[in-house]
Amino acid sequence: MTVSIKAEYEIDLALHTKEFKVNKIQDFCPLCHTSIKPVYRYAWVDNKGLQAIFECPNENCQKLFIAYYRSPKTDERSKLEIEYYFSSSEPIRVKGKAFSETITNISNQFGEIYNEAQIAEKRRLTNICGAGYRRALEFLIKDYLINEKKAEKEEIEQKRLLDCIDQYVDDSRIKECAKKAAWLGDDETHYYRKWEDKDLNDLKVIIDLTINWIESENLARKIIEEISGRKKRKRRKKEKSALNF
Numbered sequence: 001m002t003v004s005i006k007a008e009y010e011i012d013l014a015l016h017t018k019e020f021k022v023n024k025i026q027d028f029c030p031l032c033h034t035s036i037k038p039v040y041r042y043a044w045v046d047n048k049g050l051q052a053i054f055e056c057p058n059e060n061c062q063k064l065f066i067a068y069y070r071s072p073k074t075d076e077r078s079k080l081e082i083e084y085y086f087s088s089s090e091p092i093r094v095k096g097k098a099f100s101e102t103i104t105n106i107s108n109q110f111g112e113i114y115n116e117a118q119i120a121e122k123r124r125l126t127n128i129c130g131a132g133y134r135r136a137l138e139f140l141i142k143d144y145l146i147n148e149k150k151a152e153k154e155e156i157e158q159k160r161l162l163d164c165i166d167q168y169v170d171d172s173r174i175k176e177c178a179k180k181a182a183w184l185g186d187d188e189t190h191y192y193r194k195w196e197d198k199d200l201n202d203l204k205v206i207i208d209l210t211i212n213w214i215e216s217e218n219l220a221r222k223i224i225e226e227i228s229g230r231k232k233r234k235r236r237k238k239e240k241s242a243l244n245f
């Protein structure tokens, strides 16, 4: 939806104001993450594009942010007539992902690393966010396995992530994804790996699957413990009443 916004520009040291077309106005606040209709405050056009300042109308926020728009043409003369396209806004405050109690109890560090990777991703620090998510996954899987198999702690710590998944993870979907994701085994070579968007998405899918797997394993174990506890109590009650006769 094309919208017009008023912006200033300079020609021969003189300031002018004019309505410019932009393809969209951001409908959420990059700082408080609520859906908003931003309040326009000011905009400036030069040969790099259009920069517009908006204010968040949310009473608890009311902060200013800048939306950046690019023009598809660079022609000096047509610059003032064309439509500008939204590219990004700044600053960004990244809302950390909240994980369940089960997951935070197993690995507190997983959540911390995951959210740092997410900040890097949102800020387009693509060189480090992939390695960050991979590290988060490694902490989640290894901390869970160490919790489960205390006797094999040292072995698990030293094992490659891919080997840990292969040996200990029962979930076939995680195994299948992990096998296809070549970079997962690159304990050494991911030093120079260039992370692509596809790699990142695959990695995040594996993290989600791992979380589901751990939570369902945990739930199943709790239910089994509860049922066998109930059975034991019943048996003891029976034995006790038999003794009383």
Ligand SMILES: [Zn+2]
Pocket: 029, 030, 031, 032, 033, 034, 056, 057, 058, 061, 062, 063
């Ligand atoms: Zn806001």
